Amino acid sequence: MIEIRDYSFKYGDRWILRNINLTVDRELIVITGKSGSGKSTLALSIAGFLRDTGFHTGEILFSSSNIDEVDLFELAQSIGMVQQDPEAQICTLNVEDEIAFGLENLCFSPEEVQQRIDWALSIVGGVHLKERETRSLSGGEKQKVAIASILAMKPEVIIFDEPTSNLDVETTKEIMRVITKIKGKANISALVIEHKWKHIYKYADHFYEMKDGTLVRIETPVDIHYTGYMREVGEPVLELKNVTFSYDDLILDGVNLTVRENEVVGIMGANGSGKTTLLMCIMNFLNYEGDILINNKSIRDKKTAEIAKDVGIVFQNPNHQIFENTVRKEACFAATNFSVERDITPLLADAGLQEYQERNPFRLSYGEKRRLNIVSVLSYDPAVILLDEPFIGQDYENVQKIMDLLKGKTCVMVLHDPFIAKAFCTRVFELRGGKLHEIKL
């Protein structure tokens, strides 16, 4: 049992957590809240990872002893943690080794280890993954393996820190089912930190919201409503004609799509269905068959450098597309490369970044970095903007801010969240079997 009594945590001069009181006892508890509200800090505090950082008052008790006084390794055996990015927490090369990792560290006998691997895999519904190499797994499968590897240690509590933010809708539901099963079948408490609470809410024993560092108990969560806007659709800007691409397998099988000026086209589909590949073809990063036209001109035989000014792209990971050492320079980076004269200040203001102009962009929050990426593309006003899962790890408010920034732009965006798609996209397609199928949400 975990008991948090009047716990506050301060980092620098800022109180990140204020007077938290919470008990976790064989329950499924869901904590939601905005980015930066302190959810992850709470998770790390409970797992004991912040004991040497910052300053705190109050106490966190585990089985009646203060966790500050419990050995970290001992605590780790009772409180496990599953992180956001499944890729980042896997440290071995095959599934069984990964699940065995903790048990082997704890010097369990090979027989016991094997038994627990089988047990943990059966709970997460991953028995078929047993022989696989970790790098060949999909995002959802990786997350299942990560969960199994914690589960195998049979802790009393597992903390899930936004475990589905990198996953598509179906996989999200599946992981949520796994989490509820863990509580039911293995009798392990689950503390789930998640802003996609819709898929888990009904299973939760208690539901909380983190607001500026304080924890508020909620009976029924308020539904999210995005504010979309009307769009007058114009002439075709981007046309895909029979675009076909294969690595070893056929990924895109004759994709046809016309995107008109001012449209926002949403592309959905399971992880690995080829959504990113489609965007890479439009950027001419890949050698595809068929034809792609921008403003009625074929770009088939042009180099990426030649079309980059007309087609902007925002990649998945914001850190991979920040190149300068101040926010202002970064915002001007692409425009300077394309020799576009542009006053960047209003754009930075729209993105809520004007006060950080001289700051190092890597020190911005995740949401701010994402907006900076978008400003950097908006600065040279390309005809089409491609966005690859821009909403990963972004809360409701940040999503709204991103979409407000993109108002009046022609966009093709890969996304997972049907609520966002419904609010902002003029048309939504599912990429399935290498082809686009229009869907109504």
Place this chain on the structure above:
Amino acid sequence: MRSSFRLNSLTKFLTVAVYCVILFIVDDLVVLAGLFVIPFVMYVTRFRVSRFVMIFAVIIFGINAFFIEGDLSYKVEYALRIVLRFLGIVFSGMLFSREDPNEFAHALMNCGLPYRYGMTMVLTFRLIPLFSTESMMIKKAQMARGINLEGVSSLLNSVRYTFFPWIYSALERADALTLSMEGRCFGIYRKRTFRKQSVFSLFDYAWILFMAAALAGAGWWSL
């Protein structure tokens, strides 16, 4: 069950090491050619040879034949020896690189390599492909933002603009991994158990004996 005629990873490693030593002990051109043929045939029957290796071999041959003093047949023989050694090492090394790195690391740990080092090896093999895809993404992002990646000056630009995003992601990755590994008690005891034991079969011992004999034979013969 593993077949008893499959060699342990460590035996394979030893084999490659001894093979390379023998390549340098032996001077006879015919024997060298015979030695070269073994890994070469094993490789080409299973994998595709990159053109780079062959071009490099031709260049080595050319340079050696050109700079060595002596009559033509001596020049050619000398250069051939160098090239056969070079290719022998390359092909045996490439064969070994196709082995499961996980098995090799586990075999080493079984033979007494402290698990911290062994698991670091495993982790390295886990991270290399991730870092390489990450670098590719960063490069693509640069191209999309109008950095021209052709020519020498642009190469410098690319390095400059790759460094910080790359370092930043690496640090983030290190953070997540530390949490993941410490959270699963990595480093709690001086020893750790292993689910699979990397076994040395009778065949392994016989093979090691054979390699030792081959090494001794080559040494004695070249004296």
